[in-house]
Amino acid sequence: IDAAFVRIKGTGSSIRLKLIAFATTPYTASIRERLLSPKLDTREIRRLHTELSELAADAVRSVVEQAGEKDSPPDFVAMHGHTLAHIPPEKGRSEYGTLQIGDPAVLAQRLNLPVVCDFRPRDMAAGGQGAPLVPYADWILFHQKEKPVLCLNIGGIANVTVVTPKLEDVFAFDTGPGNMPIDGAMRVLSRGKHRMDEHGSTAAHGDPIQSLYDTLVDHPYFKKLPPKSTGRELFAVEEYLPQGFEHNKDWAPEDVIATVTKAVAFTIIDGIQRFVLPLHAPEQLVVSGGGAHNRTIRKYLREAFPSIPLRTSDEVGLPGDAREAIAFAILGNEAVMNTPANVPSATGAAHPVVLGKIVLP
Numbered sequence: 001i002d003a004a005f006v007r008i009k010g011t012g013s014s015i016r017l018k019l020i021a022f023a024t025t026p027y028t029a030s031i032r033e034r035l036l037s038p039k040l041d042t043r044e045i046r047r048l049h050t051e052l053s054e055l056a057a058d059a060v061r062s063v064v065e066q067a068g069e070k071d072s073p074p075d076f077v078a079m080h081g082h083t084l085a086h087i088p089p090e091k092g093r094s095e096y097g098t099l100q101i102g103d104p105a106v107l108a109q110r111l112n113l114p115v116v117c118d119f120r121p122r123d124m125a126a127g128g129q130g131a132p133l134v135p136y137a138d139w140i141l142f143h144q145k146e147k148p149v150l151c152l153n154i155g156g157i158a159n160v161t162v163v164t165p166k167l168e169d170v171f172a173f174d175t176g177p178g179n180m181p182i183d184g185a186m187r188v189l190s191r192g193k194h195r196m197d198e199h200g201s202t203a204a205h206g207d208p209i210q211s212l213y214d215t216l217v218d219h220p221y222f223k224k225l226p227p228k229s230t231g232r233e234l235f236a237v238e239e240y241l242p243q244g245f246e247h248n249k250d251w252a253p254e255d256v257i258a259t260v261t262k263a264v265a266f267t268i269i270d271g272i273q274r275f276v277l278p279l280h281a282p283e284q285l286v287v288s289g290g291g292a293h294n295r296t297i298r299k300y301l302r303e304a305f306p307s308i309p310l311r312t313s314d315e316v317g318l319p320g321d322a323r324e325a326i327a328f329a330i331l332g333n334e335a336v337m338n339t340p341a342n343v344p345s346a347t348g349a350a351h352p353v354v355l356g357k358i359v360l361p
Helices: 029-036 042-067 104-111 120-125 135-142 179-189 198-204 210-216 253-275 295-304 320-336
Strands: 002-009 016-024 082-087 097-101 115-117 149-154 157-163 171-177 285-288 310-312 357-359
Touching: 002 042, 002 320, 016 042, 016 320, 029 042, 042 082, 042 097, 042 104, 097 120, 104 115, 104 357, 115 320, 135 149, 135 157, 135 320, 149 253, 157 253, 171 179, 171 253, 179 253, 198 253, 198 295, 210 253, 253 295, 285 295, 285 320, 295 310, 320 357
Parallel strands: 149 285, 285 310
Antiparallel strands: 002 016, 082 097, 115 357, 149 157, 157 171
16 A cells, blocks of 8 residues: 655646655555455455555554654545456447445544545546546646656556646556566466566566567557556456466476566557657656566666656656555545546546545544
């Protein structure tokens, strides 16, 4: 759980903010296993819905204490929750919806504070993908008067935002998988001993397997045009990699990780080359999220875009690991101020809408 204590003044383009404190509370091994279990049923979802809100309350208390702001508590808490399912609207398909767990009522009760939550459904109700939602915050944080900036967030899913001088011109979409299949493959291949490929070091020592790579980059999602968004339904390791890949004796573990990492990097690069660069000439590429620490992915990006300076979010003054927590603090502020905070040019919504629901203590 990422928690950021942010001081915000104003709304819309007049927002001014300062990060006071940030803390990450890792899920316990038990919580992580339960969230990732393919046998997750309604009883377990109900239990996790409450447990995650209790953990979120602890995370808020911790970051407030770290900030030294006990005598000046937050005005509200913005909680995204843990995404269990995200099925965006699609032409010819009536089924769509999104589900994040973590009970805002419990959080409001424990902290005696208003909680802003459930940010995605309003955009989807207006015909949007419900994602990505971070572009509004990217514009607040990174926009410049003249030239566009390209923001790349590599979380479980990778997404790009072209931060243009004007908000209405912002362009964003999910390129596809980010850390999700890499972390999943590490977990499966190590039988639970490793949760991630730290700094991309395992990938750096492997050789990509061409047949597996060809399969991974041929996924139908990559052929779709923006606006588009995706999630665990397509790119969890169980869905994205061939069944039984861990038992293939011809595939060394480090080679599998090298292959998945190369596929992730390629799909990011391909998305930028096909959908961004023909229309925009970004001044720099700012990378954030857990994948920003993956040196192998950064190496692929630098090789693909030698003329675009690549910087991590930390290098431009915003802690990359805190970016999403800050983004949802901004979205929470806009909900409280009744300011629309989706970006229709990014999500495909019919019009701007105020995101989120507010639960009072």
